[in-house]
Amino acid sequence: MAYFAQIDANNTVTNVIVVKDSDCLDSDGNHSETVGVNFCKSLFGSQTEWKQTSRDGSIRNQQADIGDTYDATNDWFVSPQPYPSWTLDQSGLWEPPVSRPSSDGTNWFLWNEDTLSWDEYS
Numbered sequence: 529m530a531y532f533a534q535i536d537a538n539n540t541v542t543n544v545i546v547v548k549d550s551d552c553l554d555s556d557g558n559h560s561e562t563v564g565v566n567f568c569k570s571l572f573g574s575q576t577e578w579k580q581t582s583r584d585g586s587i588r589n590q591q592a593d594i595g596d597t598y599d600a601t602n603d604w605f606v607s608p609q610p611y612p613s614w615t616l617d618q619s620g621l622w623e624p625p626v627s628r629p630s631s632d633g634t635n636w637f638l639w640n641e642d643t644l645s646w647d648e649y650s
Contacts (some may be wrong), residue, residue, distance in 0.1 A: 530559070531581045532568050533592035533605065541605065543572075543594040544581065581605060589620045611641045 529551045534543035534620055545568065552564035562578045568578040581592035589604030590596075596605045604620045614622045629646055637646040 529566050531583060531591070532564055532578045533581045533596075533598070534568070534572065534580060535577045535598045539598040539600065541592045541594055544592055544594060549566075611639060613641060615642055621633065 530547045532545055532547055532548060533541045533591075534545070547567060549559065550563070551567045552559050554560040564580060565578045569576055578585055579592070579598055581590075582588075583591050585591055585594040588598075589602075590607070592598070596607050598604075598634055599606050600622065603619060606616065606620050607622065609613070610622055611624070612633050612646050613625050615625075617623045624639055624646075625644055626646065629648070632638065635648050637648055640647045
């Protein structure tokens with residue numbers, strides 16, 4: 529199965545669909561994003577814009593979800609900024625100003641934007 533994200537004029541993901549592999553094959557039987565995009569356009573209209581994505585992030589950095597943004601410069605999808613203090617790193621992922629503490633498996637941490645720190649919960 530192949531996954532395709534529909535993006536609007538602002539490069540925001542508005543839809544993500546699953547397409548059969550057979551609907552993405554070129555005349556030589558090879559997978560083609562262009563063929564898959566054309567298939568999506570045949571379903572949703574020729575004026576729609578589509579980019580392939582993948583569940584494991586191997587295509588365009590991460591799986592596209594509704595509300596994500598397509599960054600055309602880097603050709604990848606970016607999730608919405610989770611907190612105002614977080615910054616986008618060079619790989620297109622949001623990073624907190626303080627690294628998450630390591631866990632021994634019995635505790636977990638939530639980001640506290642008010643204190644710009646991680647709160648521990650057990």
